[in-house]
């Protein structure tokens with residue numbers, strides 16, 4: 001039986017494009033569209049699918065709140081892969097609609113935010129409506145008696161729902177990209193590839209001066225590069241935050257493992273979200289070389305030395 005994968009649907013989302021990039025051999029019948037990010041998580045947790053793909057962060061609008069909330073607070077799942085997809089937005093409408101006819105525009109909140117400037121300049125009087133995804137907007141516009149005149153969607157969504165492109169390239173930033181992650185139930189981690197990323201959530205102990213520095217130092221002293229740090233309220237009251245962190249490297253590497261042990265000591269809690277191959281590994285012009293004293297070999301040598309002196313061997 002082939003594997004089944006859930007994703008933020010309906011058909012024609014950027015998330016579907018991400019899933020197809022991650023699982024190029026999966027056929028359409030293996031892909032399970034879900035109406036929300038939370039439903040993708042639920043389908044994976046319940047074992048209805050082998051894994052699922054959700055948007056994690058966008059280069060213009062930042063973290064996707066629904067994904068971060070599930071990763072931080074929901075029943076644990078592991079990130080097993082990632083992919084970055086360029087996001088180019090098109091304004092779609094039913095055949096015969098002109099720009100002057102457009103009074104109501106629907107899309108995903110992250111998509112509307114990325115087209116804010118264009119919409120203000122070109123459709124200043126149009127109202128915007130947030131729906132569950134860019135493809136859900138296109139699907140709604142295509143329905144008879146549609147509540148919206150136009151949708152901001154991916155090119156594939158327009159074709160999928162039989163809409164006409166009114167204007168292409170309505171995004172404010174031409175280089176916009178979204179990072180998507182592939183989630184699965186806890187189990188064996190992907191093997192280290194030499195160009196990996198580790199994601200986790202750190203919960204600080206009681207608030208005190210330098211608490212965040214202590215946390216960051218665990219990575220700094222082991223020369224582990226952080227690629228993302230996002231604070232998020234825990235929900236336990238104003239001023240109480242946890243930190244969503246991405247670091248270069250795989251937890252199987254001594255230097256990353258030691259940094260995580262250090263974090264575990266200084267934090268109230270640490271939620272490990274996975275170690276998986278970096279999507280940008282091929283495009284990295286200057287591969288990271290840890291400084292002397294922080295290579296995996298240095299950590300192993302120091303560990304062996306400790307074992308020897310603990311048993312009284314002094315060389």
Ligand SMILES: O=C(O)C(=O)C[C@]1(C(=O)O)C=C[C@@H](O)C=C1
Nearest residue numbers: 013014015055108110133134178
């Ligand atoms: O609605 C979609 O098409 C999605 O895949 C979701 C999503 C997002 O959550 O950011 C993905 C990329 C774009 O930035 C806009 C929307």
